[in-house]
Amino acid sequence: MAAIEAEGLRKEYGDVIALDGVDLRAEEGSVLGVLGPNGAGKTTTVRILTTLLRPDGGSARVHGLDVVRDAARLRGEIGLTGQNAAVDEALTGQENLILFGRLYGLRRGAAKERAGELLERFALSAAASRLVGTYSGGMRRRLDLAAALVARPPVLFLDEPTTGLDPRSRISLWETIEARVAAGTTVLLTTQYLDEAERLADRIVVIDHGKVIAEGTGAELKDRVGGDRLEIELGDLGQVGAASAALAELAIAPTTLHDGILRVAVAPADGTLVQALRRLDAAGVAVDDLSLHRPTLDDVFLTLTGHSAQDAAADAEEDA
Amino acid sequence: MSAVGDALLMAQRNLRRIPRNPDLLVGVTFQPVMFVVLFTYVFGGAIKTPGFDYIDFFLPGIVIQMISFTGYATALGISDDLRKGLIDRFRSLPMSRSAVLAGRTLSDVGMNVIALATMLICGFVVGFGFNSTPGKIAAGVGLVLLFGYAMSWVYCFVGLIASSPESASAMITVVIFPLSFVSSAYVPTDSMPKVLRAIANANPITTIVDALRSLWVGTPAGTDIAFAVLWCVGIIAVFSVLATAKYRSTVAR
Ligand SMILES: Nc1ncnc2c1ncn2[C@@H]1O[C@H](COP(=O)(O)OP(=O)(O)O)[C@@H](O)[C@H]1O
Numbered sequence: 287m288a289a290i291e292a293e294g295l296r297k298e299y300g301d302v303i304a305l306d307g308v309d310l311r312a313e314e315g316s317v318l319g320v321l322g323p324n325g326a327g328k329t330t331t332v333r334i335l336t337t338l339l340r341p342d343g344g345s346a347r348v349h350g351l352d353v354v355r356d357a358a359r360l361r362g363e364i365g366l367t368g369q370n371a372a373v374d375e376a377l378t379g380q381e382n383l384i385l386f387g388r389l390y391g392l393r394r395g396a397a398k399e400r401a402g403e404l405l406e407r408f409a410l411s412a413a414a415s416r417l418v419g420t421y422s423g424g425m426r427r428r429l430d431l432a433a434a435l436v437a438r439p440p441v442l443f444l445d446e447p448t449t450g451l452d453p454r455s456r457i458s459l460w461e462t463i464e465a466r467v468a469a470g471t472t473v474l475l476t477t478q479y480l481d482e483a484e485r486l487a488d489r490i491v492v493i494d495h496g497k498v499i500a501e502g503t504g505a506e507l508k509d510r511v512g513g514d515r516l517e518i519e520l521g522d523l524g525q526v527g528a529a530s531a532a533l534a535e536l537a538i539a540p541t542t543l544h545d546g547i548l549r550v551a552v553a554p555a556d557g558t559l560v561q562a563l564r565r566l567d568a569a570g571v572a573v574d575d576l577s578l579h580r581p582t583l584d585d586v587f588l589t590l591t592g593h594s595a596q597d598a599a600a601d602a603e604e605d606a
Numbered sequence: 607m608s609a610v611g612d613a614l615l616m617a618q619r620n621l622r623r624i625p626r627n628p629d630l631l632v633g634v635t636f637q638p639v640m641f642v643v644l645f646t647y648v649f650g651g652a653i654k655t656p657g658f659d660y661i662d663f664f665l666p667g668i669v670i671q672m673i674s675f676t677g678y679a680t681a682l683g684i685s686d687d688l689r690k691g692l693i694d695r696f697r698s699l700p701m702s703r704s705a706v707l708a709g710r711t712l713s714d715v716g717m718n719v720i721a722l723a724t725m726l727i728c729g730f731v732v733g734f735g736f737n738s739t740p741g742k743i744a745a746g747v748g749l750v751l752l753f754g755y756a757m758s759w760v761y762c763f764v765g766l767i768a769s770s771p772e773s774a775s776a777m778i779t780v781v782i783f784p785l786s787f788v789s790s791a792y793v794p795t796d797s798m799p800k801v802l803r804a805i806a807n808a809n810p811i812t813t814i815v816d817a818l819r820s821l822w823v824g825t826p827a828g829t830d831i832a833f834a835v836l837w838c839v840g841i842i843a844v845f846s847v848l849a850t851a852k853y854r855s856t857v858a859r
């Protein structure tokens with residue numbers, strides 16, 4: 287059964303078309319990643335699905351409830367973590383969770399107990415009675431996520447949950463999200479990073495300018511880009527031919543030379559780097575630098591739209 | 607949970623921050639004290655208030671003016687909640703849709719009680735005295751709190767339509783600040799130039815200050831008391847509807 291279903295969602299802000307017919311579907315207990323650059327329409331989609339915004343067109347159901355007609359009932363079934371950590375800085379971590387618990391309808395005692403559980407689980411027990419204003423960015427995000435989970439909602443919406451976090455906090459948040467999924471919660475998360483979507487999401491929809499431009503698993507999307515990419519800086523540009531020949535067996539597309547860097551598209555596989563180096567060495571090619579690049583959101587974008595994600599974000603800013 | 611329960615939870619959230627935020631505390635205690643003391647001693651001798659001690663004339667004015675500013679923190683708070691995404695979160699919860707604003711206006715009543723008590727105590731120290739019956743004094747207190755409640759709804763609306771706390775602050779400075787001065791709060795309107803006098807006489811703050819003066823120090827009341835109550839009820843009716851409608855449709859910025 288689908289926990290999240292949306293068909294033809296449209297939203298306009300004056301002249302700006304924020305959503306231009308978005309279709310989505312997430313099975314119960316799965317994670318759907320919504321991937322797109324700044325201004326693509328991710329937040330607008332989340333706002334509509336969480337009843338904060340009425341769509342101008344199209345329809346959506348979450349947990350079987352219509353986001354417009356059954357909005358009031360739906361609010362009891364969802365948890366939302368917005369783009370900013372929406373917690374009250376003038377309250378302590380514990381006070382925040384108790385407040386949200388009670389607003390979800392828990393009694394005082396139950397709310398307090400639940401707050402304690404979540405603080406423990408999110409490694410915030412030691413900071414429970416400190417004002418949130420003194421928390422680090424990572425701690426705020428964890429508290430924000432805890433607040434979204436207070437009522438054990440069956441469907442969870444996370445809008446760019448790790449944007450602005452340092453790598454360590456990011457990984458620890460990923461682990462928390464994974465634990466939620468293991469617990470059977472359906473999650474829709476938005477992100478600008480392919481690696482994040484790939485790690486967390488079962489399926490990914492890529493959106494740009496308010497339209498879904500691709501859909502699939504992370505591996506499927508990367509395949510459309512053409513796999514990984516070797517970048518080789520040669521000691522002597524006269525050896526370009528020899529290098530290309532040496533790597534011909536690994537290459538899955540014609541090699542290119544740009545700014546003195548030889549680029550070779552390769553199938554994603556373990557040991558590619560070592561193999562490439564051995565072959566180049568055997569052919570007597572002098573290598574200054576050799577690196578392997580996984581496709582990024584930008585590569586996916588370039589392939590799917592012919593323009594880069596940065597350009598898409600810049601366009602969106604101009605539109606706004 | 608009931609709408610009342612949710613509103614009380616939100617009011618509690620707002621009141622909790624008072625002792626933690628020195629600015630808020632200064633706003634409702636030190637600032638009224640400073641105004642009472644400064645105005646009494648700096649201007650007291652210069653302004654003629656025929657038939658009354660200046661402090662007796664003046665205290666109802668300062669009370670109403672101070673109360674008209676208490677909600678400032680509410681406007682900034684709501685604007686800040688919008689910016690930080692908290693309003694989005696509240697609107698995504700299965701709570702009463704009126705609770706956020708009702709909670710704000712309720713906690714403002716608490717702030718106003720503190721501010722009013724501070725000003726009265728300070729007023730007594732500098733020589734203020736009621737010249738009225740206990741019933742009228744109590745009615746005056748009621749009017750002050752009713753007026754404060756009405757202003758809270760105005761500030762809720764300002765907080766919701768402003769694009770940032772800074773712009774909320776600017777709107778207040780440009781609209782509400784002058785309105786509170788161009789009134790009978792500090793000087794009799796008779797002493798003002800013609801245009802200002804016309805504005806001051808039409809200003810609800812003048813009506814409310816005059817009503818409070820008559821309740822507390824026995825100036826002639828005329829129809830002021832009925833009009834003052836009517837103004838407050840009208841402001842509440844209009845701005846609670848405007849603010850609630852805006853809250854329902856607002857999007858975080
Ligand atoms: N409240 C608003 N008023 C006007 N334009 C908006 C508003 N919210 C979003 N937009 C515009 O809609 C588009 C999509 O925005 P958004 O959904 O926030 O994108 P994302 O979350 O992917 O960065 C952007 O062009 C943005 O500028």
Ligand SMILES: [Mg+2]
Pocket residue numbers: 325328329330369445446
């Ligand atoms: Mg966004």
